[in-house]
Amino acid sequence: MMTTAHVDTFARDHLPPKEQWPEFVYSLPELRYGETLNCATELLDRAVERGWSERTAVLSPEGLRWTYAELLTQANRIAQVLRDDMALVPGNRVLLRGPNTPMMAACWFAVIKAGGIAVATMPLLRAKELTDIARKAQVTHALCDARLADELGIARAACPTLTRVVLFATTADDGVEARAARKPAAFADVRTAADDTAMIAFTSGTTGTPKGTMHFHRDVLAACDCWPRSVLRATPDDVFTGSPPLAFTFGLGGLLLFPLRAGAATLLVERPSPDMLLPAIAAHRATVLFTAPTSYRAMAAQVGAFDLSSLRKCVSAGEALPAATRKLWKDATGIEIIDGIGATEMLHIFISHDEAHAKPGATGTPVPGYTACVMDDDGQPLPPGRVGRLAVKGPTGCRYLADDRQLQYVRDGWNYTGDAYLVDDDGDFVYLARTDDMIVSAGYNIGGPEVESALLAHPAVAECGVVGAPDDERGQVVAAFVVLKPGHVGDAGMVDALQRFVKQQIAPYKYPRAVAFLPALPRTETGKLQRFRLREMAKQRVAGSAAP
Ligand code: 3UK
Numbered sequence: 001m002m003t004t005a006h007v008d009t010f011a012r013d014h015l016p017p018k019e020q021w022p023e024f025v026y027s028l029p030e031l032r033y034g035e036t037l038n039c040a041t042e043l044l045d046r047a048v049e050r051g052w053s054e055r056t057a058v059l060s061p062e063g064l065r066w067t068y069a070e071l072l073t074q075a076n077r078i079a080q081v082l083r084d085d086m087a088l089v090p091g092n093r094v095l096l097r098g099p100n101t102p103m104m105a106a107c108w109f110a111v112i113k114a115g116g117i118a119v120a121t122m123p124l125l126r127a128k129e130l131t132d133i134a135r136k137a138q139v140t141h142a143l144c145d146a147r148l149a150d151e152l153g154i155a156r157a158a159c160p161t162l163t164r165v166v167l168f169a170t171t172a173d174d175g176v177e178a179r180a181a182r183k184p185a186a187f188a189d190v191r192t193a194a195d196d197t198a199m200i201a202f203t204s205g206t207t208g209t210p211k212g213t214m215h216f217h218r219d220v221l222a223a224c225d226c227w228p229r230s231v232l233r234a235t236p237d238d239v240f241t242g243s244p245p246l247a248f249t250f251g252l253g254g255l256l257l258f259p260l261r262a263g264a265a266t267l268l269v270e271r272p273s274p275d276m277l278l279p280a281i282a283a284h285r286a287t288v289l290f291t292a293p294t295s296y297r298a299m300a301a302q303v304g305a306f307d308l309s310s311l312r313k314c315v316s317a318g319e320a321l322p323a324a325t326r327k328l329w330k331d332a333t334g335i336e337i338i339d340g341i342g343a344t345e346m347l348h349i350f351i352s353h354d355e356a357h358a359k360p361g362a363t364g365t366p367v368p369g370y371t372a373c374v375m376d377d378d379g380q381p382l383p384p385g386r387v388g389r390l391a392v393k394g395p396t397g398c399r400y401l402a403d404d405r406q407l408q409y410v411r412d413g414w415n416y417t418g419d420a421y422l423v424d425d426d427g428d429f430v431y432l433a434r435t436d437d438m439i440v441s442a443g444y445n446i447g448g449p450e451v452e453s454a455l456l457a458h459p460a461v462a463e464c465g466v467v468g469a470p471d472d473e474r475g476q477v478v479a480a481f482v483v484l485k486p487g488h489v490g491d492a493g494m495v496d497a498l499q500r501f502v503k504q505q506i507a508p509y510k511y512p513r514a515v516a517f518l519p520a521l522p523r524t525e526t527g528k529l530q531r532f533r534l535r536e537m538a539k540q541r542v543a544g545s546a547a548p
Contacts, residue, residue, distance in 0.1 A: 002035045002193035005115055006091030010138055011197035011214060014402040016410075022397035023413035028369050030225045031395050037194040039220040040112035043260045044072045045189065055236065056265040058102040061280045066102055068260075071109070074102075076187035077180035078110030078143075085179055086141055086164045090115025090190050093137045093200065095130070095162070097152055098145030099123045099270040100246050103168045105256055107143045107176070108246065112217075115190030116141070118199040119212075120247035124525045127154035129210070134159040137200050137212055137401065146170040194218040200401055201249050203344045204524050212401035213345050222395035223253055223348040224261040226369040227340065231352045232313065234288055236263035239310070241281060242290030243272035248526045250317050253348045254290035264288075274299040278306045285310035292318040292527030293325050294463065297456075300325075300332040308333055317342050317349060318527050320431045320449045323360035324456035339363055341431065343417050345398035345409055351429050361453065362428040363421075370394030372429060374421050379412050382422075387432055387445065390421040420447065437531055439468035441476045446510050448531065451478055454505035455512075458498060460488040465521050465529045469514055469538035479538040480512035483520060490517030516541065 004012060026032065047057075053069035066074065082088040094111040096118055098104040111118045119137050121130060123145075130152055133139070138161045144152050146167040156162055168176035192198070198220050200212040228234065240259040244251030246268075259266040267284050269276055272291075278299060281289065291299075293316050314329065314337045321339040329337055340352030341363050351372055353364030366372040373381050374388040382388040391414035398415050400406045409416055420432040432438065432447035439446040448466035455464045463483040468476035482498065484490055495515040502511040516537075522530040 002195050004196050005190050005192045006196055007089040008091030011091060011117055015214060016399055016406040020406050020410060021399060022410045022415045023393050024395060024397055025393055026395050031222055033194050033218045033221060035194055036191050037217045038189045038192045039198055039217040040109045041189045042221055044075060044109055047260060047263060048072050052263045055263060057260060058105055059265060059267045059284060060102055061269055064102055071106060073185045074106040075109035075113055076185060077183040078106055078176060079113040079187045080183040081176060081179045082110060082114045082116060086166060088114050088116050088141055092140045093117045093119050095134055095139045095142040096120040097148050100255065100268040101270060102268060104246055107168060112198055113187060113189045115192055117197050122245050122247045122525045123148060127151045130155035131158045132210055133202050134162050143168055143176060192217050201344050204526050211403050211405060214399045214401055215347050219347055219396045224257050227349040227352060227367045228258040228261060230368045231354050234262040234264050238264040238287045239267055239284055240264060240288045241267040241269060241286040243277060243295055244290060244526060249344050249347050250342055254315060274302060278302055281308055281311060282306040287311060288313045290315045293321045294527050296329045297325050300328040303332045311335060313338060319529060322453040322456050324453060326360055346415060347396040350392050350394060359428055362430050364429060365427060374423055384423045384425055387420055387422045389435060390417050390419040439476050439478055441478060442474040444509055446478055450506060451502060451510055451512060454502045455480060455498060457505060458501050460484050463521050465531065465534045466512060467531050467534045467538055477513040478510060479514040481516050481518050481534050483518055
């Protein structure tokens with residue numbers, strides 16, 4: 001039995017019942033953690049003990065640079081602001097709100113050190129979404145970047161439990177920086193149990209109320225000790241950078257936890273659009289890049305103007321990496337992208353490949369520590385070549401905060417990610433679509449991403465999204481929404497050219513019978529295409545007679 005350090009037992013009280021948990025597998029020797037474990041102690045205090053105190057830990061393009069010792073001290077001081085000024089007790093939930101900055105990183109560690117539970121939120125969230133999250137997680141405290149304080153202020157009125165809010169990125173005397181400066185540099189981290197909840201990450205779901213996924217201290221370290229060790233293999237000389245927000249577990253791992261676990265540095269960019277990221281990489285000689293497929297496409301067009309010779313590893317996740325995008329980036333930079341599928345429920349990446357084993361169109365193989373399987377609708381494993389539901393298990397897994405949808409994500413000990421996959425003859429896992437997004441047209445199953453991949457290979461196509469549109473005759477037809485590159489015109493001739501092009505690339509029955517042109521595609525803050533929006537558009541166009 002592990003002894004919890006949580007005085008506020010909310011998280012433990014709202015875990016799903018044990019019998020609804022996935023099976024947790026600790027097959028690797030590096031995953032044997034002690035029963036008392038604080039992941040912030042392991043990542044920061046141990047880094048300094050290891051002799052990394054003078055190495056750079058975090059940087060910003062604005063010129064800020066903190067060593068491991070400085071980051072540790074800042075986190076220790078903020079932990080005391082939480083405990084002594086804000087009356088935090090272990091187990092309280094602390095909402096974090098801010099763009100990716102060194103202060104946001106220090107605040108994350110401060111919460112964990114003080115035994116709090118970090119509830120990081122995406123910068124673009126509005127009051128309504130913040131309210132949903134704060135109410136669901138019964139958030140008691142918040143540390144918020146002063147520039148994003150307005151929406152949180154509105155949300156607060158509807159969140160009775162949220163009584164203590166302090167702002168950072170401010171010189172105000174009652175702000176985090178000024179308060180922290182008045183605290184001693186040392187702090188004794190709360191000795192949490194390995195199975196105390198360290199963080200609640202909310203999914204960027206498109207339907208229903210957001211789902212909070214609960215991750216323990218040992219889960220955070222397990223994420224650091226699986227994919228990063230076996231696939232990424234960073235060194236202390238690496239400089240990480242990229243675009244995903246720290247509130248998205250792709251960003252938390254890739255831009256904070258993994259670099260620190262490796263003794264490396266992380267360059268945190270506040271507004272990481274391609275035109276900000278590229279000069280930042282060049283100026284700081286970044287070596288490891290994390291971003292989404294759409295951002296690789298956008299950046300590929302601009303690389304010529306920048307010295308990217310420092311880059312050595314480029315990681316893509318969040319949605320499927322089209323073969324055309326992999327090629328575009330390789331042609332532009334010479335670098336083979338590392339693709340990996342991860343999920344908020346799983347904390348990070350569980351199927352991936354390294355640079356040497358990249359295969360266009362495939363995600364890769366299960367990351368050591370994880371097992372993956374393609375199942376039929378009854379939960380029976382399917383043979384290679386057959387499309388089914390992706391199921392995985394490993395040292396991390398799904399525990400929703402007070403949510404019946406636990407029963408959908410976890411069955412028979414497996415985590416079902418909601419993705420349609422097949423295993424090819426080489427044993428590589430190939431993504432088809434989200435299970436709910438498979439297009440069924442005249443009895444054929446078609447994955448939108450495969451058609452998108454084909455379209456992206458056409459020189460006039462900048463971006464595209466393919467969904468099913470309702471059709472009386474065929475049930476659904478394949479409908480493509482295309483963003484053209486500058487200088488191309490979306491006329492009937494272009495529709496015809498794109499349709500013929502797709503028929504040459506993949507089985508002709510998959511070609512888009514409907515093609516429409518858009519100035520931009522609807523995307524989430526995490527770079528994911530919002531297919532439901534495209535489906536709504538497709539439906540409306542059908543209803544208004546002419547298909548898209
Ligand atoms: C999709 C992919 C194909 C897939 C995430 C890396 O995306 C992350 O988490 P989310 O909870 O979404 C999970 C879903 O996104 N997906 C992600 N990566 C890929 N599909 N190829 C990929 N490489 O549908 C999955 O079920 O937002 C990614 C690390 C941490 C994460 N949270």
